[in-house]
Amino acid sequence: MKDNVNNTVKEEKGLSRRELLGGTTKVAAVAGVAALAVSAGGVGTASKAVASSPSKNKSHIAPGDLDEYYGFWSGGQAGDIRIMGVPSMRELASIPVFNYCGATGWGQTNESKEILTEGLTPEGRELADANGGLYLNGDTHHPHPSFTDGTYDGRYVFINDKANSRVARIRCDVMRTDKIIQVPNVQAIHGLRVQKFPRTGYVFANGEFRIPSPNDGRDLEDVAKYQTMFSAIDGDTMEVAWQVIVSGNLDNNDTDYNGEYVVASCYNSENGVTLGEMMEAERDHVVVINVAAVEAAVKAGKFKTIGDSKVPVLDGTKENGEKYTRYIDIPNSPHGVNTAPDGRHIVVNGKLSPTVSVLAVAKFPELFAGKIKPRDCVVAEPELGLGPLHTAFDNKGNAYTTLFLDSQICKWNVDKALAAHRGEDVNPIIQKLDVQYQPGHNHTSMGETKDADGKWLVSLNKFSKDRYINVGPLKPENDQLIDISGSKMKIVHDGPTVSEPHDCTIVHRSKINPSHIWDRNDPWWETARQQAKADGVVLEEDSKIIRDGNKVRVYIVSIAPTFGLEEIKVKKGDEVTIYVTNMDDVEDLCHGLTLTNYGVAMEIQPNQTQSVTFKATRAGVYWYYCQWFCHALHMEMRGRFIVEG
Ligand code: K7E
Ligand code: CUA
Numbered sequence: 001m002k003d004n005v006n007n008t009v010k011e012e013k014g015l016s017r018r019e020l021l022g023g024t025t026k027v028a029a030v031a032g033v034a035a036l037a038v039s040a041g042g043v044g045t046a047s048k049a050v051a052s053s054p055s056k057n058k059s060h061i062a063p064g065d066l067d068e069y070y071g072f073w074s075g076g077q078a079g080d081i082r083i084m085g086v087p088s089m090r091e092l093a094s095i096p097v098f099n100y101c102g103a104t105g106w107g108q109t110n111e112s113k114e115i116l117t118e119g120l121t122p123e124g125r126e127l128a129d130a131n132g133g134l135y136l137n138g139d140t141h142h143p144h145p146s147f148t149d150g151t152y153d154g155r156y157v158f159i160n161d162k163a164n165s166r167v168a169r170i171r172c173d174v175m176r177t178d179k180i181i182q183v184p185n186v187q188a189i190h191g192l193r194v195q196k197f198p199r200t201g202y203v204f205a206n207g208e209f210r211i212p213s214p215n216d217g218r219d220l221e222d223v224a225k226y227q228t229m230f231s232a233i234d235g236d237t238m239e240v241a242w243q244v245i246v247s248g249n250l251d252n253n254d255t256d257y258n259g260e261y262v263v264a265s266c267y268n269s270e271n272g273v274t275l276g277e278m279m280e281a282e283r284d285h286v287v288v289i290n291v292a293a294v295e296a297a298v299k300a301g302k303f304k305t306i307g308d309s310k311v312p313v314l315d316g317t318k319e320n321g322e323k324y325t326r327y328i329d330i331p332n333s334p335h336g337v338n339t340a341p342d343g344r345h346i347v348v349n350g351k352l353s354p355t356v357s358v359l360a361v362a363k364f365p366e367l368f369a370g371k372i373k374p375r376d377c378v379v380a381e382p383e384l385g386l387g388p389l390h391t392a393f394d395n396k397g398n399a400y401t402t403l404f405l406d407s408q409i410c411k412w413n414v415d416k417a418l419a420a421h422r423g424e425d426v427n428p429i430i431q432k433l434d435v436q437y438q439p440g441h442n443h444t445s446m447g448e449t450k451d452a453d454g455k456w457l458v459s460l461n462k463f464s465k466d467r468y469i470n471v472g473p474l475k476p477e478n479d480q481l482i483d484i485s486g487s488k489m490k491i492v493h494d495g496p497t498v499s500e501p502h503d504c505t506i507v508h509r510s511k512i513n514p515s516h517i518w519d520r521n522d523p524w525w526e527t528a529r530q531q532a533k534a535d536g537v538v539l540e541e542d543s544k545i546i547r548d549g550n551k552v553r554v555y556i557v558s559i560a561p562t563f564g565l566e567e568i569k570v571k572k573g574d575e576v577t578i579y580v581t582n583m584d585d586v587e588d589l590c591h592g593l594t595l596t597n598y599g600v601a602m603e604i605q606p607n608q609t610q611s612v613t614f615k616a617t618r619a620g621v622y623w624y625y626c627q628w629f630c631h632a633l634h635m636e637m638r639g640r641f642i643v644e645g
Pocket of ligand 2: 560561590591592626627628629630631634635637
């Protein structure tokens with residue numbers, strides 16, 4: 001196995017953290033402290049390949065060994081993304097996205113504020129302004145890495161925010177969010193998937209709730225006029241390319257492997273606004289979106305725009321959608337939509353129906369040509385158990401469906417389900433496994449790509465109940481790791497998580513290749529770079545203070561264990577911006593800047609520049625310090641912020 005993870009032992013250039021700490025520590029007495037910092041960092045420990053682990057339990061990753069997979073876990077209502085190691089289920093990192101993060105300064109640094117605000121719609125900006133200019137919450141559900149040619153390409157991870165109708169892009173090289181947009185004309189982005197072929201390409205985002213259009217105070221009680229839309233976002237520019245109005249409430253979606261069709265599940269085909277109204281019909285539907293037909297109409301200018309938004313909008317409702325959409329009846333309130341790695345079948349999970357409906361992608365052209373009826377696309381509809389929510393796949397033609405109400409995973413064979421549907425006397429169900437408890441999503445290693453490998457399945461269970469020592473009324477959720485490499489599924493690990501992750505993706509480590517330090521040419525600090533240039537300052541070299549009326553710009557170069565300035569003098573009432581450039585180009589050597597009692601704090605990763613702006617509101621002496629234990633003399637890495645009255 002090609003291993004590009006074990007190369008972390010030595011950096012490309014410069015000293016290792018161990019060497020740096022040893023070499024610059026002049027005081028013998030602090031040697032012990034340095035050793036402590038090193039063991040916490042873990043750099044310099046040789047790592048064995050996973051396969052060489054002598055442990056019987058394949059999920060046990062011995063100390064010093066590395067995981068085979070990156071897991072990208074939604075942080076749920078916490079609004080972040082967590083990187084998990086699979087199969088160890090160790091939490092490796094949190095990537096701030098839609099949240100405020102005190103550890104990194106996300107939501108406070110100028111760089112993050114730019115990302116958090118630049119993509120808001122005018123209405124969103126107005127509403128966020130009521131909260132001090134930022135949304136401080138998010139509700140993430142579906143993290144999906146970018147694709148090239150049917151498999152992960154390691155560029156980005158995309159994720160939705162249901163709470164404030166946003167979509168974010170995370171750069172996999174630095175594992176930081178670089179773009180966030182708010183989708184206009186819709187409320188609550190829920191289902192999100194990306195184009196698998198030829199590449200991502202589009203990010204497909206489902207608007208869930210139906211609202212007046214435009215939502216500016218008109219039609220408040222005229223619920224028949226409410227509508228929702230399916231949106232295609234250009235993953236390269238992060239701009240909404242087009243939207244299609246659909247019937248029902250959009251829930252989840254998935255795409256084919258040809259870049260031609262998207263299937264989205266819809267509940268509430270009744271278009272009701274109360275629970276009773278939403279539950280009236282026995283059947284709801286999935287909507288199939290024909291990407292090429294939509295693109296052609298947009299190109300031909302056959303669209304409208306709504307309100308301030310310039311996004312092309314097409315009518316794809318049941319009544320008018322002819323060219324762009326088709327509706328296939330599915331038993332009551334379908335939820336998850338999952339494309340099999342064979343590229344030929346898409347499974348729609350019944351939720352309130354004990355069935356899953358298998359759609360044949362090959363039938364879609366005939367469906368749009370009007371040659372077959374919508375239900376002719378359903379080529380199997382096995383009854384699996386109560387509450388099917390989501391389905392994952394291995395590389396042997398088997399599917400694994402979560403049964404929310406039964407608290408089980410049902411393993412079934414797709415070909416056998418097709419045969420049974422044709423009338424053959426076969427049972428597609430292979431095994432039912434109890435999970436603890438009430439699973440929502442599940443995910444297999446590489447199972448959302450053509451490279452599904454059939455090794456691991458994670459069941460993301462909503463309730464843990466008695467599986468952990470009691471931590472109070474709010475229990476953790478329980479993500480169970482299941483070995484699916486044999487003929488029977490076997491639970492091998494319980495992994496507690498907080499804040500309802502909903503969903504995850506499991507990516508082989510050969511696909512992801514993050515940097516160890518920032519590149520000084522990175523666009524992350526472009527605004528800072530421009531400002532420095534105008535001030536005649538070189539970010540990498542100069543520590544100085546520039547006064548510009550009552551605006552003060554402070555440039556600081558940090559190299560362990562010092563800040564380039566040990567004293568910053570300003571006047572009461574000044575608006576102060578502090579730019580810190582970490583010139584330690586050493587792996588894992590992060591600095592920070594915290595200004596005591598001012599509520600100011602940010603991380604500055606190796607070779608990164610970050611900045612923060614605040615008002616010097618009170619005279620006095622305020623110490624700023626580095627809050628990452630970077631060096632034996634870390635406690636001494638500080639200076640005085642002096643505000644003259
Ligand atoms: Cu099933 Cu938001 Cu993907 Cu939760 S959704 S479970
Ligand atoms: Cu720099 Cu602690």
